[in-house]
Amino acid sequence: MQYLLMLYVNETGWTKLSNAEQEQGVAAYTAYTEALTKAGVLKGANRLQPSASATTVRSTNGKTQVLDGPYVDSKEQLGGYYLIDAPDLDAALSWAARCPAVGHGVVEVRPLWVTSA
Numbered sequence: 001m002q003y004l005l006m007l008y009v010n011e012t013g014w015t016k017l018s019n020a021e022q023e024q025g026v027a028a029y030t031a032y033t034e035a036l037t038k039a040g041v042l043k044g045a046n047r048l049q050p051s052a053s054a055t056t057v058r059s060t061n062g063k064t065q066v067l068d069g070p071y072v073d074s075k076e077q078l079g080g081y082y083l084i085d086a087p088d089l090d091a092a093l094s095w096a097a098r099c100p101a102v103g104h105g106v107v108e109v110r111p112l113w114v115t116s117a
Helices: 019-039 089-098
Strands: 002-009 042-047 055-060 063-068 077-085 105-111
Touching (some): 019 042, 019 089, 077 089
Antiparallel strands (some): 002 105
16 A cells, blocks of 8 residues: 655754754665665655745635645645555554654655555
């Protein structure tokens, strides 16, 4: 089953880190990505641009509205994701617990909706 691991972090925290701390962070995420790849569970991953670059589209009373910025204002922002293929939720949660984001944010684990092709 495929699961999306959504990484929510305070995106302003990165700029407050020293160069050495940033290097440690990059190394941690690189090692985590390599572990997912080596285990054969990684299906995709990427980092997102800052939430200020987001555009939100909604429909109200049949009229489409396009708004600059994210949908919600929160302390933590969706900063990236990993798409994994794990045998069950327990395995997906185990991978989420190993993600570096849990040390400075949260990782939401959500199964993908299975549709027939």
